Amino acid sequence: MRWPMFKQVDRLVAMAVLTAVGMTWVTLVALDAFRIFIIEINEVGQGQYSLTKAAAYVLLTVPRRFYEMFGYSALIGGLLGLGGLANSGELTALRAAGLSKLRICASVALGLGVLTIAVALLGETLGPFGERKAQALSLAAKSKDVALAKGGALWARDGETVISAKRGHTRGGEIDLAGVRVFEFDGEGRLLSLSVADGALHTQGDWTLRNVRRTEFSPESAMSTQHAEARWKSGLDPHLLAAGIIQTQYMPLRDLSRNIDYLDRNRQDASSFRNAYWARIFYPFNVLVLVFCAVPFAFGALRSGGLSKRLFLGIVLALGFQLLQNAIVNFGVINGIHSALANTFPPLILIAAAFAYFRRNA
Structure with missing residues (x-):
């Protein structure tokens, strides 16, 4: 009752x-x-x-x-x-x-x-x-050199160089990008080199590529080299890149889990x-x-x-x-x-x- x-x-x-x-x-x-x-x-x-x-x-x-x-x-x-x-x-x-x-x-x-x-x-x-749509809208309107693609991939242009990163996060004053590709073109749009790296870290004003494979192209051949680390000279504004990175607290569980697996494997x-x-x-x-x-x-x-x-x-x-x-x-x-x-x-x-x-x- x-x-x-x-x-x-x-x-x-x-x-x-x-x-x-x-x-x-x-x-x-x-x-x-x-x-x-x-x-x-x-x-x-x-x-x-x-x-x-x-x-x-x-x-x-x-x-x-x-x-x-x-x-x-x-x-x-x-x-x-x-x-x-x-x-x-x-x-x-x-x-x-x-x-x-x-x-x-x-x-x-x-x-x-x-x-x-x-x-x-x-x-x-x-x-x-x-959040992703908002960041993409803001970046596209404020800068022609940085953009967010579908899935949160980051694309940026630095002169004749185009950079892409699958994901990234910030730690204090550092910016850490993962799944980085650097395309270098000449003035006529021909691809000169392609660098594929596990990650790129920006700290104290310098970029460092980790586990990078660089391939240089010529009309007759292509030559590849492998480096554990390599300096990367770039005029990209790190603050603008940071604005394009979705913060960890805003990510869904599936994206967080994917990033954890990737970082643990590496x-x-x-x-x-x-x-x-x-x-x-x-x-x-x-x-x-x-x-x-x-x-x-x-x-x-x-x-x-x-x-x-x-x-x-x-x-x-x-x-x-x-x-x-x-x-x-x-x-x-x-x-x-x-x-x-x-x-x-x-x-x-x-x-x-x-x-x-x-x-x-x-």
């Missing part, structure tokens, strides 16, 4: 929370998109980059921004939704009816579960697709891709754990400091969790701990702290 009541309770709590999450989500994404649009306006006039293209660029990145902002929106919306129930007395009524804080928090997590799955799918489909450092891969795997779990552990701050809002105090404490918890996660993941990278294991520790610590709280304040 009690199960229907529990279903009604879940519906009541879920609707209150999801409504607040939706309003918070749209507001945060709109503010973030407007902030980026203001920044892009400063780029208008560079090449053929117009105000219309700036607006299109921002709109194409909106799906990715929805994905990024969901965790903060779920946390703040969960606190606001339960705070609204507390202000109306409904939360007190639920507690008086015998529902524990743990049970009410489970209703919040249940309501957000389906939405979290949908957001995870967004981060694997429309988010990366829109005995190169794949830590940045591996960290991004496991961070994306744990993303839905981390969101639900964070919301589940933060919503207790909404209880008793009217009795001790008001909702603003609880909201502030919840946001502090979110920032603390993010700092803890970054610290543990970076510690794992330095000490050779697998990224999957390193990403497991922060939510487990938070869950342990939450259950200790629930046992003391059931």
